[in-house]
Amino acid sequence: xxxxxxxxxxxxFAGDESTPLLWVLRDHVQLTGTxxxxxxxxxxxxxxxxxxxxxxxxxxxxxxxxxxSVTTIEGLASSDDELHPVQKAWLELDVPQCxxxxxxxxxxxxDFLRSNPNPSDADIDSGITNICRCGTYARIRRAxxxxxxxxxxxx
Amino acid sequence: xxxxxxxxxxxDRRRFLISGATVAGSLVLGMPAVSLxxxxxxxxxxxxxxxxxxxxxxxxGSNQPEIGQGVRTALPxxxxxxxxxxxxxxxxxxxxxxxxxxxxxxxxKYGGQGVGGSTGLTxxxxxxxxxxxxxxxxxxxxxxxxxxxxxSHCRTRPGYVLCDAEAAxxxxxELVADAARLELPDEPPPLKDMRDYRIVGKPQNAIDAxxxxxxxxxxxxxxxxxxxxxxxxxRSPWLNGRVKSFDAAxxxxxxxxxxxxxxxxxxxxxxxxxxxxxxxxVATSTWSAIKGRDALDIDWEPGPxxxxxxxxxxQQNRAMLKKRGQVVLDDGDFDAALAAAETTVTRQYQxxxxxxxxxxxxxxxxxxxxxxxHVIAPTQMPSxxxxxxxxxxxxxxxxxxxxxxxxxxxxxxxxxxxxVAEAAxxxxxxxxxxxxxxxxxxxxxxxxxxxxxxxxxTAGLDSDGKVTAWTQRLASASKxxxxxxxxxxxxxxxxxxxxxxxxxxxxxxxxxxxxxxIGLPRGSWRAxxxxxxxxxxxxFLDEVAIETEQDPLRFRLDLFGDERELPYENHGGPQxxxxxxxxLLKFVAERIGYGRQLPERRGIGLAxxxxxxxxxxxxxxxxxxPDGELTIERIVAAIDTGFAVNPRAVEAQLQGGTIDGISTAxxxxxxxxxxxxxxxxxxxxxxxRISRFPARFEAHVLPYDQTPTGAGEMGIPSAxxxxxxxxxxxxxxxxxxxxxxxxxRQALT
Ligand code: FES
Ligand code: FES
Numbered sequence: 020x021x022x023x024x025x026x027x028x029x030x031x032f033a034g035d036e037s038t039p040l041l042w043v044l045r046d047h048v049q050l051t052g053t054x055x056x057x058x059x060x061x062x063x064x065x066x067x068x069x070x071x072x073x074x075x076x077x078x079x080x081x082x083x084x085x086x087x088s089v090t091t092i093e094g095l096a097s098s099d100d101e102l103h104p105v106q107k108a109w110l111e112l113d114v115p116q117c118x119x120x121x122x123x124x125x126x127x128x129x130d131f132l133r134s135n136p137n138p139s140d141a142d143i144d145s146g147i148t149n150i151c152r153c154g155t156y157a158r159i160r161r162a163x164x165x166x167x168x169x170x171x172x173x174x
Numbered sequence: 175x176x177x178x179x180x181x182x183x184x185x186d187r188r189r190f191l192i193s194g195a196t197v198a199g200s201l202v203l204g205m206p207a208v209s210l211x212x213x214x215x216x217x218x219x220x221x222x223x224x225x226x227x228x229x230x231x232x233x234x235g236s237n238q239p240e241i242g243q244g245v246r247t248a249l250p251x252x253x254x255x256x257x258x259x260x261x262x263x264x265x266x267x268x269x270x271x272x273x274x275x276x277x278x279x280x281x282x283k284y285g286g287q288g289v290g291g292s293t294g295l296t297x298x299x300x301x302x303x304x305x306x307x308x309x310x311x312x313x314x315x316x317x318x319x320x321x322x323x324x325x326s327h328c329r330t331r332p333g334y335v336l337c338d339a340e341a342a343x344x345x346x347x348e349l350v351a352d353a354a355r356l357e358l359p360d361e362p363p364p365l366k367d368m369r370d371y372r373i374v375g376k377p378q379n380a381i382d383a384x385x386x387x388x389x390x391x392x393x394x395x396x397x398x399x400x401x402x403x404x405x406x407x408x409r410s411p412w413l414n415g416r417v418k419s420f421d422a423a424x425x426x427x428x429x430x431x432x433x434x435x436x437x438x439x440x441x442x443x444x445x446x447x448x449x450x451x452x453x454x455x456v457a458t459s460t461w462s463a464i465k466g467r468d469a470l471d472i473d474w475e476p477g478p479x480x481x482x483x484x485x486x487x488x489q490q491n492r493a494m495l496k497k498r499g500q501v502v503l504d505d506g507d508f509d510a511a512l513a514a515a516e517t518t519v520t521r522q523y524q525x526x527x528x529x530x531x532x533x534x535x536x537x538x539x540x541x542x543x544x545x546x547x548h549v550i551a552p553t554q555m556p557s558x559x560x561x562x563x564x565x566x567x568x569x570x571x572x573x574x575x576x577x578x579x580x581x582x583x584x585x586x587x588x589x590x591x592x593x594v595a596e597a598a599x600x601x602x603x604x605x606x607x608x609x610x611x612x613x614x615x616x617x618x619x620x621x622x623x624x625x626x627x628x629x630x631x632t633a634g635l636d637s638d639g640k641v642t643a644w645t646q647r648l649a650s651a652s653k654x655x656x657x658x659x660x661x662x663x664x665x666x667x668x669x670x671x672x673x674x675x676x677x678x679x680x681x682x683x684x685x686x687x688x689x690x691x692i693g694l695p696r697g698s699w700r701a702x703x704x705x706x707x708x709x710x711x712x713x714f715l716d717e718v719a720i721e722t723e724q725d726p727l728r729f730r731l732d733l734f735g736d737e738r739e740l741p742y743e744n745h746g747g748p749q750x751x752x753x754x755x756x757x758l759l760k761f762v763a764e765r766i767g768y769g770r771q772l773p774e775r776r777g778i779g780l781a782x783x784x785x786x787x788x789x790x791x792x793x794x795x796x797x798x799x800p801d802g803e804l805t806i807e808r809i810v811a812a813i814d815t816g817f818a819v820n821p822r823a824v825e826a827q828l829q830g831g832t833i834d835g836i837s838t839a840x841x842x843x844x845x846x847x848x849x850x851x852x853x854x855x856x857x858x859x860x861x862x863r864i865s866r867f868p869a870r871f872e873a874h875v876l877p878y879d880q881t882p883t884g885a886g887e888m889g890i891p892s893a894x895x896x897x898x899x900x901x902x903x904x905x906x907x908x909x910x911x912x913x914x915x916x917x918x919r920q921a922l923t
Contacts, residue, residue: 034429034430034459034461035429035461035465038459038461039461042459042460042461045396045460046404046459046460046461047459049398050389051389051392051395051396051398052388052389052390053389054393054395054533054534054582055395055535055611056533056534056535056614057614057855057856058613058614058615058855059614059855059856059857061855061856061857062533062856064533091389092387092388092389093388093389093390095388095389096388102387102388106387106388109383109387110379110383110384110387113379113380113383113822113826114383114387115242115380115382115383115386115387116242116243116244116380116826116827116830117240117241117242117532117533117534117580117581117582117583117584118242118380118382118383118386118391118580118582119242119393119532119533119534119582119583120533121386121387122386122387122389125387140869143864143865144864144865145865147863147864147865148863148864148865149863149864150533150856150861150863151533151864152531152532152533152583152585152834152861153242153533153583153830153834154829154830154831154832154833154834154837155826155829155830156829156833156863156864156866156867157829157833157867157871157873158826158829159864160864160867160869
């Protein structure tokens with residue numbers, strides 16, 4: 020039995036401890052905002068926060084999050100009316116196309132901005148490695164800068 | 175067969191009803207019209223597309239699949255504009271597949287449904303505006319009846335019918351029930367003057383963005399239905415291989431695995447329902463199914479393509495080009511013009527197989543019951559999903575309900591519904607509701623790949639440097655190879671669009687085709703043959719210009735020339751105006767500062783191409799370091815889709831197409847060795863990441879006239895040749911084989 024928290028709620032998983040967190044979230048907890056893109060840690064569509072740091076949940080066995088606190092895209096906003104600044108920036112810049120990668124992009128960006136509150140383009144290039152098949156990178160770059168501003172940590 | 179042309183408001187009223195545009199569309203279904211005025215929860219509905227709640231909120235049905243192209247925003251914009259409601263009050267509901275059985279076969283209930291070839295918008299431009307205009311007219315008629323005035327005394331402002339004479343102002347929500355009962359007009363009401371548009375033609379954000387950024391948007395992969403089981407399939411790693419035998423014991427021992435059985439694939443070359451032979455594993459969760467599949471022992475029969483390899487394919491192409499192929503176009507007298515030419519230039523270019531790789535791997539929910547079937551599919555062609563499920567189950571199509579989920583990328587992959595057929599097979603065999611899941615490995619190894627080909631170009635020029643003879647000779651694996659009733663002599667039609675540039679611009683022009691067989695399945699990949707041909711033609715123009723000491727921009731502008739309409743009979747016609755390419759090319763060249771003095775190892779490349787009715791151009795500036803390291807410094811892209819319904823979404827398509835074109839040109843190739851696809855996941859099929867693309871990236875939407883074309887494909891074809899032309903300008907290295915991969919490093923070190 021693996022116990023952990025997801026978006027503040029206690030979760031218990033009785034299955035195989037090597038099951039990737041991704042599939043526990045999607046099939047068992049039925050939080051489907053976290054996406055499956057590659058299953059091998061390449062694309063970042065499955066990015067969640069484990070105790071606040073971005074983790075690719077497809078290569079994170081559920082055992083690794085025992086007694087830890089997981090945040091998914093569904094739990095990122097403090098409430099339905101108050102989105103996270105990164106979500107706000109994403110809306111303002113109208114980033115999503117198909118949208119499938121965007122939960123992962125947003126979760127990766129939130130963590131990235133914590134350590135790079137005022138990132139340069141070069142910081143973005145090295146810090147954001149999620150794949151977007153639709154090619155929303157031009158808007159993602161602008162949205163990251165905008166999110167930094169909205170977080171009040173930018174210039 | 176579903177006919178295409180009943181999308182528009184037809185003077186033949188009966189046909190309009192069957193196409194189900196608006197009010198009383200239900201009559202053909204034998205229901206009283208009143209049942210359409212759905213008053214549950216106070217929400218009332220006019221026809222199939224428009225619901226108006228008591229609070230004045232409007233829900234507009236979207237009949238097309240949303241694959242990221244923005245159709246769920248653009249089409250409701252058209253309805254909302256004509257209906258005259260505030261865009262902020264609109265939300266969108268995805269409509270299922272709607273087909274109706276008639277004496278002549280099936281016809282559409284909600285208009286034609288399916289997205290491919292950038293037709294989602296053009297095909298619905300009139301229809302959706304007529305839906306909105308008709309609903310508005312019915313609301314005005316209901317108001318006129320209530321007030322006892324002629325309808326000509328009524329007008330609207332957003333959400334209200336006004337009648338000045340009576341000093342009356344009635345909210346739409348109070349009129350819907352009456353409006354829904356009125357008979358349809360015989361003629362479509364006149365459409366708004368485009369100059370009065372408040373919503374259409376103005377940049378709007380994607381209506382679903384809020385659901386996407388909060389994780390609420392539901393894709394096919396997110397389907398969760400009662401009693402659902404999960405399935406994966408181990409497909410033959412051999413092209414056209416078969417299952418010789420398998421041992422399920424170890425798989426069945428995996429916790430959660432419920433059933434293991436064989437899935438029959440198609441015979442080699444035969445029309446397919448599914449792509450490959452394989453073994454299905456059904457389990458209580460996705461992960462159990464994957465683990466069960468890992469534990470399978472399968473003995474594969476390699477089949478007839480076991481010796482196929484990319485190496486052999488390219489050798490065969492080279493050998494073919496030494497012979498005479500099928501001449502598919504022969505304008506003027508090519509041989510004489512070439513013989514008389516002052517200069518001739520010949521080059522070969524190689525374009526690889528590539529995979530669609532939408533980020534959401536294929537998946538599908540199917541529940542087959544005795545007399546019916548429910549499908550929830552991320553598909554570009556819901557009618558194909560219905561046909562696939564019918565073919566597998568033997569059920570009549572009217573008993574198959576197809577829901578269309580949001581789609582995590584299409585790019586042409588989901589024009590085929592093989593994964594729907596697979597899921598239907600598994601549900602039929604087990605009796606369970608099934609969600610079939612493909613992994614990334616499945617998706618890269620089993621695709622309908624973009625055809626690869628070797629192109630030989632020859633141009634003859636007179637002493638003024640004017641092109642007098644032009645030929646393109648192509649040896650490729652046609653994507654039409656598996657079409658029923660497709661004669662061999664038509665295979666070229668998928669690979670060469672004979673009216674493309676420079677048809678009717680260069681008088682003596684010949685196109686020659688050689689079909690080369692390989693076991694890889696092929697299909698439509700975003701802007702199908704345009705991606706290959708734009709790369710080839712726009713690279714070759716550069717080479718010819720440089721070889722004859724002409725400026726590549728001037729040379730192109732002279733060829734494209736001024737605005738004029740040339741006949742164009744391929745998809746995207748009926749006209750091609752090369753002057754619109756000149757306009758875009760001049761624009762991007764000027765924006766990027768073409769011709770200015772550049773630092774060492776820096777170069778600018780240009781390209782422009784006409785794709786399915788729309789026009790695109792790119793100017794790209796790069797640096798090639800002494801060790802071959804490539805930096806893209808700047809991108810300027812421009813698109814002309816006539817009229818842009820949602821300029822913000824068209825800009826997004828241009829940005830995305832540009833990135834797709836560059837990403838694919840830089841690193842992507844599917845190769846075959848010993849009858850198997852070699853690539854397995856994103857580590858060896860490396861889609862470009864954000865670091866590849868500069869912050870200096872402009873995408874310009876340049877309006878032209880009042881007619882919109884689609885926008886999904888025009889942004890991609892000219893990106894790759896602009897990039898490789900820039901690489902040449904920076905380094906002197908001419909890329910004649912895609913992808914670029916490590917060719918620069920190899921050439922320089
Ligand atoms: S699905 Fe986890 S990184 Fe791609
Ligand atoms: S928006 Fe489609 S993959 Fe990123």
